[in-house]
């Protein structure tokens with residue numbers, strides 16, 4: 001099943017494949033001050049082309065989530081400038097769907113209610129949103145759990161529910177912070193390929209943070225490898241593999257080549 | 273009968289069994305030591321007196337219950353909006369919180385004569401004392417609840433650009449609800465105490481008044497019956513609140 005045929009009540013935004021969805025220049029992020037200051041990120045420049053799929057990999061604690069929160073408009077950078085579709089980025093946007101690293105579901109609400117949260121906040125037509133929510137739940141194998149509370153779901157199932165919620169209002173841009181982190185290899189592959197197809201159909205912009213290099217390459221147009229904290233960009237190369245991609249893509253020589261390159265960078269110290 | 277169900281019956285029977293044993297020990301010692309009824313009445317004496325005085329006991333229970341409930345509900349209605357104001361505006365908090373803290377630190381028994389001086393000796397002074405006693409635990413807990421929203425949930429709402437009214441309805445209220453019930457459970461037991469304090473200071477009716485006059489006339493069995501009824505009311509009200517909580521709070525934080 002594909003999500004390409006899904007539509008919400010709102011007019012589906014036209015895929016915007018021109019220009020930059022996000023443009024960061026000279027971004028740094030320092031948490032705290034004085035002795036306790038933590039330099040988490042940057043300096044870093046990054047432009048994410050509208051309609052592209054960018055994968056970010058890097059060692060734990062290097063500032064990936066920090067980067068995502070900056071792009072989401074949830075935090076502001078210590079230095080530097082950020083643009084979203086050419087306008088100053090200084091806060092969250094309803095055109096951006098986020099899957100947080102810690103799923104964040106409301107424990108008092110059912111899975112369906114959780115997934116429909118954006119529709120409720122945006123006052124979208126109830127029936128259409130419900131239909132879309134149910135289709136998303138079906139696609140992610142959660143249909144039977146629509147009326148369950150989150151505590152009855154496994155970690156991976158909660159992540160899938162959070163994924164559905166991020167997609168509900170059909171956002172222009174998707175920010176995904178290890179959305180498949182707690183999933184088993186098979187579900188993970190299935191969901192990520194579904195995401196890949198969905199992204200291709202809808203022409204949305206996506207930024208995926210993952211610790212799985214193969215997943216990064218399989219999904220992305222471009223892979224960014226970050227250095228240890230403070231996170232900077234060590235490698236930023238296009239993934240020139242044919243689409244649509246599937247399980248066999250991982251066997252292509254070019255795939256293996258990119259994988260070796262990224263892996264090498266993650267596991268060798270920087271020398272400069 | 274299986275072993276498992278036998279132990280579960282034993283578990284259910286153990287509390288009543290212990291109470292029954294205590295009653296028997298009580299009855300036995302009063303008879304054995306020949307204690308006069310005005311010092312410590314035997315359970316049987318209390319039962320006989322209760323039956324004799326049943327109409328008075330019931331009427332005064334009703335009076336005390338009414339004061340308790342009305343006071344509790346007024347406290348609830350007053351503290352909820354104030355809690356919202358305190359949780360959201362730092363200036364109000366800075367001005368109001370010290371006053372409330374001061375008010376809370378004054379022993380309510382000390383305030384009771386003043387309240388009666390101002391309000392006379394109807395039902396209202398007692399209700400006002402109940403309100404004073406209940407108000408603070410509810411307020412403090414609801415303020416804490418409204419403020420204990422996890423940051424990641426607020427971030428989620430912020431990422432959706434949810435207006436504060438939606439954040440309040442969809443996030444703060446559900447989070448604050450268990451705290452509200454914690455406050456209510458404390459307040460409802462305080463409420464009964466508050467009502468009795470009021471009745472002690474000035475009243476013509478209520479279980480507190482009944483205790484006061486029956487001990488003054490050495491009618492100790494009647495005082496005991498009234499005390500038992502007070503305990504019963506207190507415990508019953510607590511369980512009603514807990515039942516409501518189980519109905520409304522179906523999730524664990």
Ligand SMILES: Nc1ncnc2c1ncn2[C@@H]1O[C@H](COP(=O)(O)OP(=O)(O)OP(=O)(O)O)[C@@H](O)[C@H]1O
Nearest residue numbers: 031032038040059060061062063064065066067229
């Ligand atoms: N709110 C904060 N206050 C202080 N320090 C923070 C804060 N958030 C993140 N940091 C620090 O910034 C650094 C980067 O954190 P971040 O969460 O971005 O890492 P990450 O790359 O997402 O790691 P992981 O792969 O383990 O999720 C860490 O050293 C962390 O301690």
Ligand SMILES: [Mg+2]
Nearest residue numbers: 064065066101
């Ligand atoms: Mg992270």
